[in-house]
Amino acid sequence: MRRRAFLQVGAAGGATLLFSSGATGTAHAATRRRAYVLVVDGCKPGEITTALTPHLAGLRSDGTDFPRARSLPVMETIPNHVMMMTGVRPDRSGVPANSVYDRGEQAVRDLDRPDDLRFPTLLERMRPHGLTTGTVLSKEYLYGIFGTRATHRWEPAPVVPVSGHAPDQFTMDAAIAMVRELDPHLVFVNLGDCDRVGHSDLTGTTLQAARTAALVSVDQQVARFVSMLKDTGRWQDAVVVVLADHSMDWSLPHRVVSLAPALDADPLLAGNVQIADNGGADLLYWTGAAEERDAAVARMRAVVAGVEGVLSSHEPAALRLGPEAGDLVVYCEAGWRFSDPEVYANPIPGNHGHPATRPIPFFVSGGHRVVRRGVSSTAVARTMDVAPTVGAFFGLGEPRGGYDGRSRLG
Amino acid sequence: MTPPDLDRRSLLTGAAGAAGAAAVTLTAGDAHAAPPYFQHGVASGDPHPRSVVLWTRVTPTAAATPGSGRGPRVGVRWQVATDRRFRRVVSSGTTTTGPGRDHTVKVEAGGLSPATRYFYRFLYDGVAGPTGRTRTAPAAGSSPDRLRFGVVSCANLQAGWFSAYRHLADRDDLDAVIHLGDYLYEYAPGEYGYGRSNVNVRPHEPPREMVALADYRQRHAQYKRDPDLQRLHARVPFVVTWDDHEVANDQWRAGAENHQPDEGDYLARRAAAHRAYDEWMPVRLGGTADVGDGTRLYRRLRFGTLAELSMLDLRSYRDQQAAQPAPPVPSTDGGVSDPARTVTGDAQMAWLKESLASDRAQWKLVGNPVMIAPVVFPPLPAELSRGVNDVTGLLPEDGLPYNVDQWDGYTADRREVFRFLADNGITDTVFLTGDIHSGWACDLPLDAGTYPLSPSVATEFVGTSVTSNNLKDITGSPPRTTSIGVETAIKTANRHVKYLNFDDHGYAVLDVTGARTQMDYYVIGDRADRNAGSTWTASWATDATTQKVRPVDGPVA
Numbered sequence: 001m002r003r004r005a006f007l008q009v010g011a012a013g014g015a016t017l018l019f020s021s022g023a024t025g026t027a028h029a030a031t032r033r034r035a036y037v038l039v040v041d042g043c044k045p046g047e048i049t050t051a052l053t054p055h056l057a058g059l060r061s062d063g064t065d066f067p068r069a070r071s072l073p074v075m076e077t078i079p080n081h082v083m084m085m086t087g088v089r090p091d092r093s094g095v096p097a098n099s100v101y102d103r104g105e106q107a108v109r110d111l112d113r114p115d116d117l118r119f120p121t122l123l124e125r126m127r128p129h130g131l132t133t134g135t136v137l138s139k140e141y142l143y144g145i146f147g148t149r150a151t152h153r154w155e156p157a158p159v160v161p162v163s164g165h166a167p168d169q170f171t172m173d174a175a176i177a178m179v180r181e182l183d184p185h186l187v188f189v190n191l192g193d194c195d196r197v198g199h200s201d202l203t204g205t206t207l208q209a210a211r212t213a214a215l216v217s218v219d220q221q222v223a224r225f226v227s228m229l230k231d232t233g234r235w236q237d238a239v240v241v242v243l244a245d246h247s248m249d250w251s252l253p254h255r256v257v258s259l260a261p262a263l264d265a266d267p268l269l270a271g272n273v274q275i276a277d278n279g280g281a282d283l284l285y286w287t288g289a290a291e292e293r294d295a296a297v298a299r300m301r302a303v304v305a306g307v308e309g310v311l312s313s314h315e316p317a318a319l320r321l322g323p324e325a326g327d328l329v330v331y332c333e334a335g336w337r338f339s340d341p342e343v344y345a346n347p348i349p350g351n352h353g354h355p356a357t358r359p360i361p362f363f364v365s366g367g368h369r370v371v372r373r374g375v376s377s378t379a380v381a382r383t384m385d386v387a388p389t390v391g392a393f394f395g396l397g398e399p400r401g402g403y404d405g406r407s408r409l410g
Numbered sequence: 411m412t413p414p415d416l417d418r419r420s421l422l423t424g425a426a427g428a429a430g431a432a433a434v435t436l437t438a439g440d441a442h443a444a445p446p447y448f449q450h451g452v453a454s455g456d457p458h459p460r461s462v463v464l465w466t467r468v469t470p471t472a473a474a475t476p477g478s479g480r481g482p483r484v485g486v487r488w489q490v491a492t493d494r495r496f497r498r499v500v501s502s503g504t505t506t507t508g509p510g511r512d513h514t515v516k517v518e519a520g521g522l523s524p525a526t527r528y529f530y531r532f533l534y535d536g537v538a539g540p541t542g543r544t545r546t547a548p549a550a551g552s553s554p555d556r557l558r559f560g561v562v563s564c565a566n567l568q569a570g571w572f573s574a575y576r577h578l579a580d581r582d583d584l585d586a587v588i589h590l591g592d593y594l595y596e597y598a599p600g601e602y603g604y605g606r607s608n609v610n611v612r613p614h615e616p617p618r619e620m621v622a623l624a625d626y627r628q629r630h631a632q633y634k635r636d637p638d639l640q641r642l643h644a645r646v647p648f649v650v651t652w653d654d655h656e657v658a659n660d661q662w663r664a665g666a667e668n669h670q671p672d673e674g675d676y677l678a679r680r681a682a683a684h685r686a687y688d689e690w691m692p693v694r695l696g697g698t699a700d701v702g703d704g705t706r707l708y709r710r711l712r713f714g715t716l717a718e719l720s721m722l723d724l725r726s727y728r729d730q731q732a733a734q735p736a737p738p739v740p741s742t743d744g745g746v747s748d749p750a751r752t753v754t755g756d757a758q759m760a761w762l763k764e765s766l767a768s769d770r771a772q773w774k775l776v777g778n779p780v781m782i783a784p785v786v787f788p789p790l791p792a793e794l795s796r797g798v799n800d801v802t803g804l805l806p807e808d809g810l811p812y813n814v815d816q817w818d819g820y821t822a823d824r825r826e827v828f829r830f831l832a833d834n835g836i837t838d839t840v841f842l843t844g845d846i847h848s849g850w851a852c853d854l855p856l857d858a859g860t861y862p863l864s865p866s867v868a869t870e871f872v873g874t875s876v877t878s879n880n881l882k883d884i885t886g887s888p889p890r891t892t893s894i895g896v897e898t899a900i901k902t903a904n905r906h907v908k909y910l911n912f913d914d915h916g917y918a919v920l921d922v923t924g925a926r927t928q929m930d931y932y933v934i935g936d937r938a939d940r941n942a943g944s945t946w947t948a949s950w951a952t953d954a955t956t957q958k959v960r961p962v963d964g965p966v967a
Binding site: 044045046049067068070208247311332333335342354355356357358359361375376377379380393 | 449553714715716769771772829833836837838856863902923924925953954955956957958
């Protein structure tokens with residue numbers, strides 16, 4: 001077990017932040033280069049405008065924008081954050097969704113355990129080069145899956161009970177304090193407010209206003225971070241990657257797809273299918289006899305095709321998802337959400353996981369000379385391009401088997 | 411117009427005398443100085459990265475007039491060069507034409523380099539015709555910084571002069587001209603002209619409604635002799651689609667408003683119109699430059715990873731328009747929402763979806779002959795109209811449309827397209843539209859009745875007519891008087907309509923970059939004025955990923 005230390009750091013307003021740190025065991029690299037990956041969770045690319053989010057829009061126009069950028073299946077938080085840090089698809093990382101059916105445990109659960117992630121992340125791969133890392137992740141399940149991989153990590157606090165995330169103000173306090181006090185070469189930040197107002201507002205009536213407020217707020221938090229980089233002389237050495245893990249869609253209360261009743265009505269499938277609900281995507285798992293699996297999947301496809309609100313169904317392998325994703329991935333249409341196994345199980349209007357939520361903001365900015373300025377690229381950047389981009393910046397080689405993504409620096 | 415006697419000796423003498431050495435050294439834009447073999451100018455179209463369609467018509471004898479069916483079969487050479495003096499010819503060939511194809515010449519010049527300007531010409535009997543200029547598309551995998559297109563539609567020769575074409579030809583910055591249809595009109599003199607009294611600024615030839623193949627050929631020939639159109643064709647490749655008037659007003663798959671039983675079989679008429687179009691237009695009809703190998707007009711043109719242009723045919727496969735007893739009084743016919751009715755046809759709808767979903771390029775431009783934005787009174791929220799129709803089945807699902815010839819008359823198809831864009835998270839789709847002789851900029855709402863609380867899935871820029879009558883011409887009112895009230899009423903009821911100009915004629919320039927696509931609207935002076943000027947009037951843009959339009963202070967430089 002690695003030796004770990006805890007560091008208390010004073011933050012704005014007199015609060016105290018607690019970071020846990022592991023010993024690197026390697027000399028600190030001499031490079032002045034720093035990379036900061038800021039994830040505006042659930043942000044839609046068109047929401048970044050000069051009027052509403054002037055600082056984010058400014059970062060975008062000063063750097064290289066990728067307006068065709070896309071989240072990858074399943075368009076959920078955990079898999080896309082994992083893709084950012086590994087640079088590989090879920091069939092190599094073992095993390096295809098937020099929620100899966102664990103055949104061993106015979107239970108549906110979140111992929112929030114450190115050993116759920118099977119592929120080396122940048123956080124470990126930078127260490128032998130004397131490069132330190134830090135994670136400032138606002139969501140408890142992200143903190144969970146990345147575990148102790150980073151050199152320094154912040155445990156989200158205070159956490160909003162309904163949403164399971166720390167508000168952006170506290171998250172950014174932690175990010176700024178981490179940079180000031182510990183100065184990791186790479187800091188990976190998740191800002192959860194934009195996503196969480198979509199999820200938390202059960203009525204939908206105040207959604208628009210709450211969403212706008214969250215966007216304004218996250219813009220101010222990013223502005224604080226950039227100011228800190230400039231005030232502390234780090235800006236000219238920094239690459240700042242800003243992106244979202246997925247986009248966001250909203251559904252009216254009655255636009256709910258519940259597959260369980262339809263599947264249970266089929267004689268072959270009844271009692272032999274488990275469902276992991278990922279909002280805009282349902283993962284179906286055949287739990288019956290192995291020799292009936294192919295016939296069962298065919299039946300699943302036929303059954304779900306007749307359910308209103310279902311967009312399409314896919315073999316997990318076709319989406320580069322591994323066996324953890326089960327036997328069939330079902331997407332809903334825009335404006336709908338899944339609610340399984342019960343129709344009341346998912347009451348929240350903000351939703352993602354389905355193809356409607358693929359578009360994301362993605363831009364590479366910062367003061368370092370490697371950043372191409374004022375460019376709008378027609379390349380299709382994806383969440384899994386973050387690791388190759390940061391890796392290239394620090395001169396890291398590719399992981400075993402290579403990246404699935406590619407650097408967006410050049 | 412009868413060509414002069416084309417005795418070869420006198421031709422050579424005449425050419426040399428009239429234009430000096432110009433017969434073989436004409437520069438781009440000098441189409442009007444062509445020798446009599448080439449009276450209809452030259453044109454290029456449908457640029458691909460390594461090839462482009464080249465077009466001309468040769469008049470080998472005086473008798474070989476358009477539509478006459480007379481004259482010999484002759485061989486015509488063509489050349490493509492990188493220089494205007496044709497010292498570096500990079501592609502050339504010989505082709506044959508004759509009366510069976512109205513002596514038109516259309517070839518696909520291959521072996522070219524992407525994103526490159528070329529000069530081209532045709533030679534007959536040792537005499538070179540006017541020199542044209544064209545430009546190939548960028549390579550499929552390349553990422554051009556910028557694309558710029560002229561956007562035009564609705565050019566009624568009887569209604570005035572084609573000053574819009576002249577002003578576009580004066581520019582030197584266009585990759586292509588997108589023509590969205592009504593390139594020519596079928597009417598007889600006196601039927602549809604300038605203003606309320608339909609004055610014929612220039613009467614149509616032949617002096618009757620075009621119905622037979624010879625009529626269509628002669629009408630195409632008349633338009634191709636227009637000096638402004640000739641000059642624009644000679645300078646910029648065209649990407650065209652047809653709307654209704656290339657055959658007859660308000661055509662649908664088995665008929666047209668302006669086709670009567672005494673005019674014969676409609677499909678025979680349409681076949682004649684399509685044949686003449688194939689002969690006379692620089693377009694890959696049926697997928698190739700060959701004439702007579704098919705009439706599929708919908709096709710894609712790709713401009714690197716920056717844009718792909720999908721040109722639609724919204725006439726050949728559509729069902730008949732719904733009833734509208736007293737247009738423009740909004741139609742209450744619930745048939746506009748009948749899911750069995752189509753404006754695209756099933757095959758083209760599947761093809762369009764493939765265009766949108768493939769994501770080969772950032773901007774999915776759609777050459778869209780009729781307007782797709784809902785224009786309805788009032789827009790009905792989908793949830794409401796669906797509920798009402800569950801009971802009555804009587805209401806148009808998106809509200810009462812004022813023009814059932816547009817996508818408003820085929821709302822099931824429109825919903826299918828809009829839902830497809832939303833369901834698949836497709837961004838940066840821009841519809842480019844003609845048909846309605848007015849300028850518009852619109853968001854395209856998934857549900858017009860609840861917009862802007864519901865999302866926009868794409869944007870639409872509608873360009874005004876080159877000459878065809880608009881609202882002020884029809885009402886006979888001065889500019890910016892009665893139209894303002896109508897424009898305001900439409901924008902008030904349809905909150906996704908952000909810009910509307912019912913009064914002007916002109917053209918537009920579409921500028922595409924990775925960051926945004928911008929439409930600059932230019933208007934011309936009096937259509938009856940041979941030398942009408944051109945002024946900028948408005949610019950609207952859609953920023954990447956927003957699916958919304960915004961005003962811009964000025965046109966691109």
